Amino acid sequence: MTSPVANPDGRLADNIVYFARALRKAGMRVGPASVVDAIDAVLTAGIGSRDDFYWTLHSVLVTRHEDHAVFDEAFRLFWRSRELIEKMLALFSPAVVDARERQKPRAAESRVGEAMMEGRENKRRREEEPEIEIDARFTFSGNEVLRQKDFAQMTARELADARRAIAELSLPVDLVRTRRSRPDPRGRKTDQRAMMRTALRTGGDLILPRFRSTRMVHPPLVVLADISGSMSQYTRIFLHFMHALAEKRRNVHTFVFGTRLTNLTRQMRNRDPDEALAQSSSMVKDWSGGTRIGEAIGEFNRLWSRRVLGQGAVVLLITDGLERDDIPSLAREMERLHKSSRKLIWLNPLLRFDGFEAKARGVRVMLPHVDEFRPVHTLEALSDLCFSLSGDARRGTIRNRG
Amino acid sequence: MLKVNSKPLPETIDETLALLEGQDYVADRALATVLFLGLRMKRPLFLEGEAGVGKTEIAKVLASALGRRLIRLQCYEGLDISSAVYEWNYAAQMIEIRMAEAAGGADRSNMEKNVFSEKYLIRRPVLDALGGEKSAAPVFLIDELDRTDEAFEAFLLEILSDYQVTVPELGTIKAEEPPIVIITTNRTREIHDALKRRCLYHWVDYPKAERELEIVRRKVPNANQRLSAEIVHFIQKLRQIDLFKSPGVAETIDWAGALTELDKLALDPETVSDTIGVLLKYQDDIARIEQGEGRRILSEVKAEMAAAE
Numbered sequence: 001m002t003s004p005v006a007n008p009d010g011r012l013a014d015n016i017v018y019f020a021r022a023l024r025k026a027g028m029r030v031g032p033a034s035v036v037d038a039i040d041a042v043l044t045a046g047i048g049s050r051d052d053f054y055w056t057l058h059s060v061l062v063t064r065h066e067d068h069a070v071f072d073e074a075f076r077l078f079w080r081s082r083e084l085i086e087k088m089l090a091l092f093s094p095a096v097v098d099a100r101e102r103q104k105p106r107a108a109e110s111r112v113g114e115a116m117m118e119g120r121e122n123k124r125r126r127e128e129e130p131e132i133e134i135d136a137r138f139t140f141s142g143n144e145v146l147r148q149k150d151f152a153q154m155t156a157r158e159l160a161d162a163r164r165a166i167a168e169l170s171l172p173v174d175l176v177r178t179r180r181s182r183p184d185p186r187g188r189k190t191d192q193r194a195m196m197r198t199a200l201r202t203g204g205d206l207i208l209p210r211f212r213s214t215r216m217v218h219p220p221l222v223v224l225a226d227i228s229g230s231m232s233q234y235t236r237i238f239l240h241f242m243h244a245l246a247e248k249r250r251n252v253h254t255f256v257f258g259t260r261l262t263n264l265t266r267q268m269r270n271r272d273p274d275e276a277l278a279q280s281s282s283m284v285k286d287w288s289g290g291t292r293i294g295e296a297i298g299e300f301n302r303l304w305s306r307r308v309l310g311q312g313a314v315v316l317l318i319t320d321g322l323e324r325d326d327i328p329s330l331a332r333e334m335e336r337l338h339k340s341s342r343k344l345i346w347l348n349p350l351l352r353f354d355g356f357e358a359k360a361r362g363v364r365v366m367l368p369h370v371d372e373f374r375p376v377h378t379l380e381a382l383s384d385l386c387f388s389l390s391g392d393a394r395r396g397t398i399r400n401r402g
Numbered sequence: 403m404l405k406v407n408s409k410p411l412p413e414t415i416d417e418t419l420a421l422l423e424g425q426d427y428v429a430d431r432a433l434a435t436v437l438f439l440g441l442r443m444k445r446p447l448f449l450e451g452e453a454g455v456g457k458t459e460i461a462k463v464l465a466s467a468l469g470r471r472l473i474r475l476q477c478y479e480g481l482d483i484s485s486a487v488y489e490w491n492y493a494a495q496m497i498e499i500r501m502a503e504a505a506g507g508a509d510r511s512n513m514e515k516n517v518f519s520e521k522y523l524i525r526r527p528v529l530d531a532l533g534g535e536k537s538a539a540p541v542f543l544i545d546e547l548d549r550t551d552e553a554f555e556a557f558l559l560e561i562l563s564d565y566q567v568t569v570p571e572l573g574t575i576k577a578e579e580p581p582i583v584i585i586t587t588n589r590t591r592e593i594h595d596a597l598k599r600r601c602l603y604h605w606v607d608y609p610k611a612e613r614e615l616e617i618v619r620r621k622v623p624n625a626n627q628r629l630s631a632e633i634v635h636f637i638q639k640l641r642q643i644d645l646f647k648s649p650g651v652a653e654t655i656d657w658a659g660a661l662t663e664l665d666k667l668a669l670d671p672e673t674v675s676d677t678i679g680v681l682l683k684y685q686d687d688i689a690r691i692e693q694g695e696g697r698r699i700l701s702e703v704k705a706e707m708a709a710a711e
Binding site for chain 1: 414415431432435436438439442443448450479480481482490492495496499503510513514517548549551552553588589590591592595598599602603604605644646686
């Protein structure tokens with residue numbers, strides 16, 4: 001590496017460290033190593049203008065496209081208020097100072113603003129969960145009700161049960177062939193490299209066959225769970241299920257939807273289930289609100305399907321199918337989802353009574369577009385969920401293809 | 403000796419910009435900055451963006467501008483060491499063993515050394531990329547990394563941090579000079595943070611109208627000027643509506659080429675509808691444009707351009 005300017009100005013380094021800290025508070029993942037890199041990069045580039053400085057920091061500190069808005073806002077706030085760039089420009093070179101104001105849409109302003117406020121209002125306001133007098137399980141609405149939700153913590157016993165249930169879970173399409181192989185004495189392909197090695201052991205007198213077979217892996221799994229009011233009593237089970245799945249398997253993406261779609265993949269990767277749930281709880285803004293299934297699936301199709309379904313993912317859709325408005329768009333979006341996934345499994349937990357299923361229009365238009373339909377009559381624990389998913393394909397399922 | 407007509411690396415961001423422009427690649431300053439940093443800090447470049455915004459093209463342009471060799475590793479699901487890094491030539495090895503036997507008196511350790519020597523090593527792109535000479539390191543393009551799986555990604559981690567590969571039978575092979583690494587992904591899957599952290603990240607966005615027009619002007623030089631302006635304007639508007647897949651720059655260039663071949667001088671609704679397949683590749687999107695939205699956008703474009711004149 002070319003050695004940078006011999007004496008890095010202390011204030012520059014300090015300011016970049018402060019800036020990185022602000023980004024971290026705003027929710028970006030900026031490690032200490034990236035900060036060192038950032039200082040290095042700035043010294044290498046030699047600040048010529050505000051824009052160059054911006055993009056230099058951007059290239060090192062931003063690693064996800066989603067973070068761009070946060071970075072942009074933080075940069076605007078941080079470096080303008082202190083007029084630092086101008087000072088540093090003067091330090092580095094007599095180059096022209098470009099003092100144009102950035103007039104960008106301020107997407108992440110509130111979050112970054114909060115981060116800059118040095119955690120004054122750090123304590124998150126927990127809204128009291130309103131008492132619900134009527135049983136809302138069979139009602140559904142398109143109204144958006146934004147709520148926070150607290151979940152009871154998971155007991156050690158529940159956790160153990162959950163892990164056991166997940167270990168026994170086997171989804172309908174659970175193993176796919178890869179193009180890699182592993183040594184296997186009963187394999188069908190010869191393993192030439194292993195043959196060569198063993199042959200050398202005997203000095204080449206004996207070249208014994210060695211075999212390998214195709215390695216099988218779990219396909220990526222995408223879980224889309226409905227958390228609207230009509231499903232509220234199961235939400236905790238779903239979240240535990242999603243967490244346990246993400247812990248057990250690689251490549252699980254988790255989304256929840258009510259009136260809007262929220263990606264919980266990163267939150268679910270936290271090891272501790274309670275923490276994962278707490279984090280998810282603060283991410284999701286529409287707990288137990290209305291439901292717009294078609295719209296949520298549409299959003300998934302548009303924004304996420306190409307990012308998470310690329311490698312032949314199996315999609316597990318957990319919803320009661322109670323869509324009130326916009327049935328045609330639900331049908332269209334279901335068709336697209338079906339076509340872009342390896343297998344679409346629909347788990348419906350609200351089928352209490354026989355004959356219920358055909359009545360809801362949403363259910364009727366969704367059914368033709370699923371590969372496996374799994375009704376769950378009782379869903380008291382996570383093991384019920386795993387049991388009905390692993391169950392024999394013939395039991396209560398509707399098969400459309402394959 | 404390989405062809406060593408390699409040019410020195412650019413010294414400033416402006417030089418980087420000029421370098422790309424010399425190869426008819428119209429980059430914005432953000433991209434030039436990242437590219438410059440990548441070259442100076444000898445860090446891999448991680449380019450993410452929608453399909454058809456010119457990610458792969460950057461590597462090609464860079465290779466030809468710097469006079470370096472371009473080594474391309476196209477990723478796919480199940481890409482493994484034997485097709486990405488190296489493979490032994492087993493047939494030739496077998497013969498070597500038999501020959502040694504026939505000659506008699508082959509001693510075993512010697513034979514092992516002979517059999518697993520460079521002579522029988524088949525170099526695949528990764529190993530090839532590490533074989534660059536001083537100040538002539540190749541450009542190493544790892545294309546569509548998101549298509550491969552995590553296992554390969556983890557393997558890349560080692561290569562990108564130390565620029566070395568360990569072949570168990572042979573030892574460690576280290577690059578004399580690290581290659582210029584460019585990684586592209588279409589974001590069909592999230593790449594692990596550990597890998598991204600070793601790289602300089604850049605999101606390659608759709609170009610602004612002005613820059614896109616410049617691109618069309620350079621790539622389709624015989625296109626009518628007014629037609630190009632209309633095309634760019636139309637596509638810029640198309641990207642604003644909520645399509646399943648917005649057209650990329652590659653599509654813009656294709657469309658300009660197609661319409662020029664058809665001897666068109668301006669856009670009209672029939673032409674748009676006849677050639678929309680060049681731009682949009684999803685039936686839903688095409689249906690939407692043909693149902694009148696295309697006509698609406700076109701009339702907007704015409705009106706705005708008339709107003710601008």
